[in-house]
Amino acid sequence: MLDHVSIFSQSGAVLWSRSLCKLRGNPVDALVKTVLLEERTGRKEFNYDAYQMRWTLENKLNLVLVVVYQKVLQLLYVDELLERLKNEVVAQFQDEILTRTPIAFDENFDRILRDVESNYMKSKRSINNPPALSSKKIGAARADTNSDATSKAIEDSENSAASADELDRLKHELKLVGPSKQAKPMRTGPRPSKFKKESKKSADTKTNAKKPALSYDIKTKISQKDIEKYDRSKALDEVEEQAMLDAKRRENIGDDTMSDNEDEASESEQSSSDAGSSWSFGQTRLGDFLQKVSGNKVLAREDLAPVLDQFRQTLMSKNVASEVAEELCESVMTTMIGKHLESFTRIQTVVQKALETALLRILTPKKSTDVLREVLAAREAGRCYSIVFVGVNGVGKSTTLSKVCYYLKSRGVKVMIAACDTFRSGAVEQLNQHCKVLDVPLFERGYAKDPAAVAREAIAHGNENGFDCVLIDTAGRMQNNEPLMRALAKLVSVNNPDLVLFVGEALVGNDGIDQLSLFDRALVDYSDRQDPRRIDGIVITKFDTIDDKVGAAVSMVYKTGQPIMFVGTGQKYTNLTKLNIKTVLRSLLS
Known part of the structure; x- marks a missing residue:
């Protein structure tokens, strides 16, 4: 059921791998680039094409174990398999791991995989097959099935009675049978097996007078002494009750049964011995302090959880989406468990440093954010560079487009603006005013036109007339408006622009994640291209209104992996800057 298993160090040295079938693409590389780096x-899992991947880390030895399997299978034993593989590798190949030497792990892997799969199949069968009935339940079921026959036999006995005396004797006999639960009225449902046997004997007395119905004379009156002897309704004193319980224990358990006091004493001794065996000097305050001072303190989840919980609350207060804050803190915890704490170092200091490193790695762009250089490279190639601006209503797409236009024009780029918002009233007139102030041409075809066709004509016009860049404005739309999202996906799919920028506000938190994710998902779902275009970058507006609540930048970048191209810091055309990552880090962790 598995497709691929890899064991490699965090430095990139592959120690062992096994492909159980041919993979399409390279999902492990995608995992390293998108998740680990x-x-x-x-995250608990990562999807790539038709594959799903799960992994585990061994931080003491900087080891990564990855399992790749088909996404539709949903294997439930993968976590157990990873844990057993990690324990086996660490126990047997520590020297090879430290020296980055490939290991011979085929036999170990086959054995562990067989064990895990067999255990999984056994548990699956036990769930699908109900447990067999016990002998006591089977006896009760048989008694139920025979109850009707018993009632019929009793009824026949009554009907065939020769005289009223025999009928009275039979009724008197039934009153003497067992407890009150068995002395229910006749012909009313199932009877216990004992009652069936007794009633059968009473019926036989009619046909065979020589065989007595009971072992005692039913005509004999029961004495008061016997009544008191068999009366179980009165309460027993403690001595009699304890004696009876002891007798029952010896009868059903054996002579080696211990008394309650002996059991309690044994349990207390066991618990004290267990507590003594699990106690260690390192668990005391003094021992923990000495371990921190000497550098022998190994970080565990219990040490990191309180500190990371404080940082999680801090991140959420700085407008980081709660989902992103939790995943980020869990990621830091995963990478720090098992590592040694340096001498004279506080856990909070180490965690803050690790969190700062993680945030720096997230916010650092993985590709070029120099739009000007890309535009100049396209001009050298003799074509017009196209940029599409997308986003929800009211976030400032048209204003941001005008700022980018000013930024490029002030650096010698010949720019044209295309009015492809043919849905909102006044959108064309608004852009026309910006174009007059910036002294750039506007390409427009009015309202109620196909935005994709207008954008195609604008790009063609730019190529024919020697423009270096075409900035394409689109209608604002909510992320759950399917008709408008389909129109946007069509515009991007038909024209294949060089850059698709998502414009979002710095004021939003969780809602910004939802907007960005659904816009990106819509470009994929509603595209007719085999390799659909997605969002290439992010522009954050109103960044000057949030003080130190800069978490929206982290949330958007973390969710898509795309860089922040520009940041809007005011209403003027000049209020457009690049994101200062160090300033964001100081604001988040202060």
């Missing part, structure tokens, strides 16, 4: 290990 970008501090996203707080």
